[in-house]
Amino acid sequence: MDVAKERTSQTDHPGLGHWRWQRLTAILLVPLILWTLWMMRSLDPGSYLSVREWIQQTGPMMALIILLPVSYLHGALGLQVIIEDYLSASVHSGLIWAVRIAAIALTLASLWAIFSIALA
């Protein structure tokens, strides 16, 4: 097979989607994390009312709604690579699916919490 054909056939590699999502979420997380940290200057976790008011503001609420799903996707993709690299092949699919299900459940729980705080 010549090089050009070999290259074309590589573009449908099943790992490519994983690689792209890992990078896309990474690029999103850089400004998201810095923005969230910057807004946290006005957050006082020791006071319930202050914490509620902080989350109800437009900026922090928007940041959290985007930050948590993107973080869980990035985290699940990263943990998958670590599982594949260092654990026995017999546990790969079970553990990877456990990580995915946990990531989805935690994303849903976080979004439910943010919306219920916002609407309260």
Place this chain on the structure above:
Amino acid sequence: MSNPRARPISPHLQVYRPQLTSVLSIMHRLTGIFLSGVTMVLSLWLVNIAFGEVAYSVFVAFWDSWISTLLLTGVVFCVYYHLLNGVRHLAWDWGFGFSLARVYATGWAVVGGSLALSAITLVLAI
């Protein structure tokens, strides 16, 4: 190898003499695992707030302890380390900074940068 299209797997940790490049790479993975746990704590915190002020008093008791300050210091460092080293990885993905000299220079920059940003953040926060 049974699957010719399988991606290359990371080398085993024990066969390498520790050097800046390998230590930073392992730290990227360890901080990544740790930050997955931190994200879970962030979710628990949000759910805790949603459950109301009585439930939140459990968190406040933890927040007032010295353990939370110690933990927060670690979290802040891991966030900056993984973020800066992640940008280093993204640069590599686009083909930049691959010479050995560059790899070492950006590696030390990540170490210095994450320590400096952590210090600034903690001074502003406390």
